[in-house]
Amino acid sequence: MKTFKKHKDLGLFDQDFRLTKLSKLGDPLEKLSKYIDFEIFRKILIENLVKEAKGKGGRPPYDYVLMFKILILQRYYNLSDDQIEFQINDRISFMRFLNLTISDDIPDSKTIWNFREQIVDLNIVDDLFNLFVIELEKLGLIINEGKIVDASFVDVPKQRNSKEENEEIKAGKTPNSFVENENKKRQKDVDARWTQKNKINYFGYKNHVKIDSKSKIITNFKVTDASVHDSQLIEKLIDNSDRGEEFYADSAYSGKEHSDTIEAKGMIDKIHEKGYRNKPLTDEQKLNNKEKSKTRVRVEHIFAFMEMSMNTMYINCIGIKRATVTIALNNLTYNMFRKIQLLTL
Helix, strand or coil: CCCCCCCCCCCHHHHHHHHHHHHHHCCHHHHHHHHCCHHHHHHHHHHHHCCCCCCCCCCCCCCHHHHHHHHHHHHHHCCCHHHHHHHHHHCHHHHHHCCCCCCCCCCCHHHHHHHHHHHHHHCCHHHHHHHHHHHHHHCCCCCCCEEEEEEEEEECCCCCCCHHHHHHHHCCCCCHHHHHCHHHHHCCCCCCEEEEECCEEEEEEEEEEEEECCCCCEEEEEEEECCCCHHHHHHHHCCHHHCCCEEEECHHHCCHHHHHHHHHCCCEEEECCCCECCECCCHHHHHHHHHHHHHHCHHHHHHHHHHHCCCCCECCCCCHHHHHHHHHHHHHHHHHHHHHHHHCC
């Protein structure tokens, strides 16, 4: 019969032994620390978050880069503020990633919430995302031979509204029942929308992305409510820097208007051709679509990583401003792990 050693207090040697074992098992956070220089974000964070002291006393703020790393950690594991606080206290792999020890003061859930709300209010998440894209370009990881555009649903908690309330929300109004009850209003998402695809209902938002076709790095993104058609974001996603590159997308993006936009940007149209009633695709068109699919399908690998490894196709926040920041951090976190994959292939 197997016997177990009696529990003893964890010492420094025991902690090092456990961390070494985690490294051998393949701790993804250790790779994140090794390959991602989080210090590059410090300047943006300090320039926007530092406030002049109003007087003596008071608790000094936590290090901004530490707080930002917590947000990335939160997105990779899709943890709530309460859960991330608990896990940082509980897991030595989290503490190692954050360079914290058992004796350090750890931010609580309210502090984490406040920090993220500052990111939302200051509207700096695009700056943080774009800064990392620039770093990837400097490393030569973005090839710029073609771009793929697609969108994915990101669900949020479903709202239990009356028919009248939903009609007012769709009309861009705030229902009186929300105004009269502040607690109710805080829990209601008036920006998210219902939509249906392949007979499946979705409620929430859409993550519209543009990716580099070779590296599978997200180079641009836009967030809308779920009801916005994928193709409506083409003009906002592509720009003059894409000139001369191939443009890949599924047949949802087909149509003369979109072809004209792609041509105006100087890109090469590789959108899947679409069949219509009484005008099905020819064999040649089917073969062309099959060839295009070999490239276009790469965007599905991104959404699969987000769904399977990050579990981030569902987020728990209210309003498009918060959803945009959360989805942007999802995209940034994906890019960080994609950088690691590209450097360790």
